[in-house]
Amino acid sequence: MSKKILIVDDLHPVFKERAAALGYVVDDRPLITREETLAAIAGYEGIAVRTKFRIDQEIFDAAPKLEFVARAGAGLDNIDIDIAKQRNIALLAANEGNMDAVGEHTVGLLLSLMNNFRQADLQIRNGVWDREGNRGYELKDKTVGIIGYGFMGQSFARKLSGFGVNVLAYDKYKTNFSDAYAKEASMEEIVKHSDVLSLHIPLTKETRQMVNDEYFFHFKKPIFFINTARGEIVNTQSVLNNIASGKIIGAGLDVLEKEKFPVLLEQSWYDSLKTNEKVILTPHVGGWTFDSYRKISEVLAQKLENMNR
Numbered sequence: 001m002s003k004k005i006l007i008v009d010d011l012h013p014v015f016k017e018r019a020a021a022l023g024y025v026v027d028d029r030p031l032i033t034r035e036e037t038l039a040a041i042a043g044y045e046g047i048a049v050r051t052k053f054r055i056d057q058e059i060f061d062a063a064p065k066l067e068f069v070a071r072a073g074a075g076l077d078n079i080d081i082d083i084a085k086q087r088n089i090a091l092l093a094a095n096e097g098n099m100d101a102v103g104e105h106t107v108g109l110l111l112s113l114m115n116n117f118r119q120a121d122l123q124i125r126n127g128v129w130d131r132e133g134n135r136g137y138e139l140k141d142k143t144v145g146i147i148g149y150g151f152m153g154q155s156f157a158r159k160l161s162g163f164g165v166n167v168l169a170y171d172k173y174k175t176n177f178s179d180a181y182a183k184e185a186s187m188e189e190i191v192k193h194s195d196v197l198s199l200h201i202p203l204t205k206e207t208r209q210m211v212n213d214e215y216f217f218h219f220k221k222p223i224f225f226i227n228t229a230r231g232e233i234v235n236t237q238s239v240l241n242n243i244a245s246g247k248i249i250g251a252g253l254d255v256l257e258k259e260k261f262p263v264l265l266e267q268s269w270y271d272s273l274k275t276n277e278k279v280i281l282t283p284h285v286g287g288w289t290f291d292s293y294r295k296i297s298e299v300l301a302q303k304l305e306n307m308n309r
Helices: 013-021 034-043 057-061 081-086 095-114 117-125 151-162 187-193 213-217 236-245 270-274 290-307
Strands: 004-007 025-028 046-049 068-071 090-093 143-147 166-170 196-199 223-227 248-253 279-281
Touching: 004 013, 004 034, 013 025, 013 290, 034 057, 057 081, 068 290, 081 090, 090 290, 095 117, 095 151, 095 196, 095 223, 095 248, 095 279, 095 290, 143 151, 143 187, 151 166, 166 187, 213 236, 236 248, 236 270, 270 279
Parallel strands: 004 025, 004 046, 046 068, 068 090, 143 166, 143 196, 196 223, 223 248, 248 279
Antiparallel strands: none
16 A cells, blocks of 8 residues: 655645655645644654644654654744654755845845835835945955854855955854865854854744844844844844844844744734834745745655655
């Protein structure tokens, strides 16, 4: 009898096609609810998910035959990794599938901040022509500090290679990783030299709320701050505090501590964030392009093929 995979989210059809070619029976149910998944998952060896719900102990307990979880995206923070390891359940992620999207989006946020694109656009639409007030900064000769040098950090560094910048990268879990695009650096070097700070680290117990007032305090120069990683890594009120003090020149945030409405409206910092002209916000789309939609499923399918060799 063929093994079965349950797709509970919107994945590009290429994953289903290639999984079927490997001999799997694939049930593609992007509209399935968590409750329906709990009722059905006992019959499956695999589950593929994007962000719909957390794959936690309740899901694992309901899935005695489960052999793997395919996460259609970067990171595994919506999966209980410890339980998966205890039960020898393979975890497949697709960081490679959207690393170019994230790298490009990060550059876009940075250039928009440095050149006041948001403010200038709004002013012209409202009858204001202010060249002096919208003078920008050039990236050339600036130092960009990257925290985390995995797929996303490396992609951002590569995208910066034509701008004539000095790229320093810090990664707590890697050594000897300097390459043509970034120089390995200590955190002390990052805080001393950076004109730009960009986060490319996963959300873990260690990184949750890591970036706060104390964290920003150590930076020696005013910085542009970009977060395309995970919102809960950063204390949003601290970002606002440091914009007010001048430590942060501008912030580009693709991710927030709390996301989607109406929950955003309930946050104490939301009104200040949405009215701050030095902040650019995007709705967690850094890795979500028309291109990455397919690439993510291709990467997952390849990893599934590798697992079956």
